[in-house]
Amino acid sequence: MNRRDLLKLSALTSILLLSGCTQIIPDPIIRFIEIEPDYKMMMKKSKQERVVIVGGGWAGLSMAKNMKKNAPDMDVILLEQRTQFFSLPISNLWLVGAIDMEYLIHDYLQAARENNYVYINTTVIDVDKSDQVVITTHGALDYDYLVLAPGIEYDYSDWTLNNRSARELQTLYPAGFLSSSEVLSIRNKIFDFQEGVFLMNVPSGNYRSWAAPYERALLMADFFKKEGRNVKIILVDENKEIRIHKEEIQKLFKKEYTDVIEFHPDTRISWVDIKNKKVIVDGDVEFSFDDAILYPKVKSVPLLEKIGLLDGEGEANIKPLTNEFVDYDNIFVIGDARSMNFNRLGSTALSEAKQLSKRILYRSQGEEYLWTSPKSLSFCALSVDPLKLLALQGKYSYDLLENRFNFIEKKMKRKNLRNEDDNSLYEWATGAFNELFKA
Ligand SMILES: Cc1cc2nc3c(=O)[nH]c(=O)nc-3n(C[C@H](O)[C@H](O)[C@H](O)COP(=O)(O)OP(=O)(O)OC[C@H]3O[C@@H](n4cnc5c(N)ncnc54)[C@H](O)[C@@H]3O)c2cc1C
Known part of the structure; x- marks a missing residue:
């Protein structure tokens, strides 16, 4: 060759x-x-200080906008491998036909145009940390500050160590926690599913959006019931207890959806028998299914490993209160790609990025911006028509002795709206989309 x-x-x-x-x-x-040692530069070296952001999800979009807003003289470049933004928050409502897809899809060009930064549709494949150069599939780019916001990756290793089987699992039974294609697949499955057993699971660990797998099971049960379809949902939860909104969700499982949802807490899927459509759980018990949504554990994206930025636990090796890498004070990681028991939520990512944009501005002026907690807000829809919700707000405190963050949660009281939609979820999402995509 x-x-x-x-x-x-x-x-x-x-x-x-x-x-x-x-x-x-x-x-x-x-x-x-x-990596080509003689990589071609995509742009000339900037006269201004340049901030390059990798990943245009909730974290990267918020970072690009706020960086340019706080430091208009800096050159801000967002590198994103997708051509359009698809919102995972709210996507469970789209799965059951409660909203239009247009509500979830947004335009990177508009975000860049209205907020005066540069968006390049490309994939980052490496970083030369000593030369301060990001290498993409379209060429290389120098940076003064690099912000990595690439989200997360699935980890199928609990179920198979074989790459081909992992690919098969993702293709046949997508989890719908990463890409729009997976979510599309799941919607088609739900609409086509007339009767039988639909199996779903909740992984353990700090998976993305704690409420989302429960929310999905509830919304699907609501949908199948209203459609009068003879469907049983088996929900296998690896956690000892329901991770969030335990009492409310348990009550719904036991009372309202007892004929649809069969819930198995503290149960770990050890193997998936793809050919016979069965999962094997602890104690050699088997559950057969007609269709499934399988949500594996999550882990850091391989790019972080490739550029040598993971710690011994496989997490981003960052300083907790500044988001900077331990050995590089001009490389930062934010959003779901960060570790440290932060809830993996778009709201946290958006809020954290605002703060980091200030930190970088202060650093460029030789000062330090002190840490304050990002804010989290997660919703859990229980049914549509009327739309009933649970919501949890939260902040973090940092325990210096334990060297960890603690989540201080605040349940938001829902109005007792028996026959009216609770629109606060749409109000939050519309506000966030405006914040990320408009000036
Ligand atoms: C069903 C569901 C419901 C949810 N509900 C809520 C909710 O109610 N509230 C809430 O706050 N959050 C919710 N979330 C969680 C939220 O979606 C995530 O926390 C959020 O997307 C994290 O943002 P991020 O920017 O860190 O990562 P992502 O949104 O995953 O963005 C990462 C981006 O980086 C890009 N990228 C990765 N690698 C590269 C590369 N090498 N080069 C170029 N680009 C790259 C990816 O294409 C992607 O666009 C929900 C998630 C799901 C699945």
Whole structure:
């Protein structure tokens, strides 16, 4: 294989590697990855200080907007591999036909245009930390400050160590916690599912959006019931107890949806028998299913590992109160890609990014911006028509002795709206979309 072929393969692999199918690429291919030593620069070196942001999710979009707003003289560039933004928050309502897809999709060009930063549709494949250069599939870019906001990756290793089986699981039974394609698949499955057993699970660990798997089961039960379909939902929860809104959700499982939802707490799926459509749980018990949504554990994206920024636990190796990497004070990580028992929520990511934009501005002026807690807000829809919700607000405190964050939660009282929609979820989402995409 000559150098050109190798580079071609390298580019192809990089695209595959970073398009959501990372850990399921066979090892031999991964070993071919090589970064061109003579990478071509995509843009001239900036005269202004340059902030490059990797990932245009809730964290990256908020970061780009607030960085430019707080420091108009800085050159702010957002690198995102997707061509359009798809909101995962609220997507459970779309799964059961309660909202239009247009509500979830947003335009990166508008965000960049209205907020005066540069958006480049590309995939970041490496970072040269000593030269301060980000390498993408379209060329390289120098930075003064680098903010990594690439979200998370699935970790199928509890169920299979075979890359091909992991790919098969993701294709057949997508979790719907990463990409719009997965969410589309799930919606089609729900609409097509006339009768039988639909199996779902809740992983353990700090998975993305604690409420979302319960919310999805409730909304699906509500949908199947209203459609008069003979469906049983088996919900296998690896956690000892329902992770959030325990009493309210338990009550609904036991009373309102007892004929639809069969709930198995403290039950771990140890293996998925793809051929026979069965999951094997602890104690060798089996559950057969006709269709399923399988949510594996989550982990750091491989890009962080590739550029040597993970600690021994596989988490981003950052200083807790400044988000900067331990060995590089000009490289930061925010959003779901950060670890440390922060709730993996878009609201947290958005709020944390605002703060980091100030920290970077202060640093460029030789000062330090002190940490304050980001704010979290998560919703859990219980039914549609009328739309009933639970909501949890929260802040964090940092325990210096224990070296960890504690979540201080505040349940938001819902109005007792028996026959009216509770619109606070839409109010929050519309506000967030305006904040991220408009000036
Ligand atoms: C069903 C569901 C319901 C939810 N409900 C709520 C809720 O009520 N409230 C709430 O606050 N949150 C909720 N969330 C959680 C929320 O979606 C996430 O916490 C949020 O998306 C995290 O934002 P992020 O920017 O860190 O990551 P992401 O949104 O995942 O964004 C990461 C971005 O980085 C890009 N990227 C990754 N690697 C590269 C690369 N190498 N090069 C270029 N681009 C790259 C990806 O394409 C992606 O666009 C929910 C999630 C789900 C699935």
